Amino acid sequence: MTTSTNLVLESESAPLSGVPCGPLRGRLRPPGDKSISHRAFIFGLLTVGKTEIEGLLEGEDVLHTGRACAALGARIAREGEGRWSVNGMGLGSLLAPRGTLDFGNAGTGSRLMMGVVAGHGMTAQFDGDASLRKRPMRRILDPLALMGAEILGEAEGGRCPILLKGTAEPLPIEYRTKIASAQVKSAILLAGLNSPGRTVLVEPQASRDHTEKMLRFFGAAITSESFETHGRKISLEGRPELRPARIIVPADPSSAAFPMVAALIVPGSEIVIEGMMMNPLRTGLLTTLWEMGAAIEVLDRREEGGEEVADLRVRASTLRGVDVPAERAPSMIDEYPILAVAAAFATGETRMRGLSELRVKESDRLAAIAAGLRAAGIGCAIEADDLIVEGACGDVPGGGFAATHLDHRIAMSFLCLGLAARKAMTVDDERMIATSFPTFKAAMAQLGALFS
Ligand code: S3P
DSSP states (O other), rough: OOHHHHHHSOOOOOOEEEEEOOOOEEEEEEOOOHHHHHHHHHHHHSEEEEEEEEOOSSSSSHHHHHHHHHHOOOOEEEHHHHEEEEEOOTOOOOOOOOEEOOOOTTTTHHHHHHHHTTTTTTTEEEETTTTTGOOOOOOHHHHHHHHHHHEEEETTTTEEEEEOOOOOOOOOOOEEOOOHHHHHHHHHHHHTTTTSSSSEEEEEOOOOOHHHHHHHHHTTOOOEEEEEEEEEEEESSSSSSOOOOOOOOOOOOHHHHHHHHHHHHHHEEEEEEEEEETTTSSSSHHHHHHTTTTTEEEEEEEEEEEEEEEEEEEEEOOOHHHHEEEGGGGTTTTTTHHHHHHHHSSSSSSOOOOOHHHHHHSSHHHHHHHHHHHHTTTEEHHHHHHEEEEEOHHHHHHHOOOOOOOOOHHHHHHHHHHHSSSBBOOOOOOOOGGGGTTTHHHHHHHHHHOOO
């Protein structure tokens, strides 16, 4: 793989409108899960031998992680559509990268790879696009420094570009995170992998558990138990013998969310979403939409590659406003922009609680959602960390312009809003959609969505 910078960022911005359309109909398989795809490349790098991946998300974010893994010595090849192989160097035997590791827009890739580098005797420079350069990295760097890594350079406030020096003898630590973040948890576990002892991590609320599940699958000794009311305590024995594995990546619930909500709000729609991952730490949106009265039927629950998946039949529905508890946030953290769109079409008010983490995603999503909703003629307010949306009972004016701030999910959310509003909704830039759902426009158009 090449390590060239993200070409997407070098071209002109590309505005796009979601245009009011007739009923959405048909079947769609969303792309592979982004979280699992990043991890598949990384665990492949850390394992000697050939890791085979099926259904990988071939989006810009994941490809950046792939290039970083290649820079650390992995031989990565594309064998067919979504089919990739990784011949890894193995834990403790990575090569020091020669150039800067460029992660583009990818918070997950950069943070997880900081964990990898921290646990190896090498120095690496981490950087990315304007959005990544705004994201806080202290939450990762602080625990990694406790394990023995040194931060040799950083932009103001612990931001990229960051020059990180790892250690071949990372200290095993017991660490309690203040936020429920799978990225923080994973960075610590990845550094702890090469530690001679046991790394213990306590999180206040359970965040997505893909790192734990995949580490176990690759042969590591890792346990996870409940901690207090909503938390988890995870213990990992360092220096495991990781074995190459075959990974089947299920469809990403965070991408499925867009056609799902679009079908709920465009009158007369009926679609089937195929193979969506049903991991309970990722299905908070489904729970919330059911509470709102959404007609979503679960068909054919089955297991694929160690995760439960299902097909979902989604029919256009009259939605009602709900109160979404803060404890649910980790299981739907990326889905608030599109939930806010569903709430705009509902009857009554929706209050989404405890959204402080949305301020530090690819954009300040709280502000971007509120601005976009107002531009679409929807009343909304931010009260402390809560977002309140005034539902327009299915009659959303639209006709506005939403600024995406290099954020793929803001772009897709407001395009979906335009499909069901009275007038088209325009986003300033569709390019970032390629980071997580490169086939979004074509797949949605196949269902009957209109874009111009
Ligand atoms: C991710 C964790 C979440 C999520 C991100 C993917 C992961 O971030 O928002 O899109 O794959 O670990 P946080 O850990 O910051 O909550």
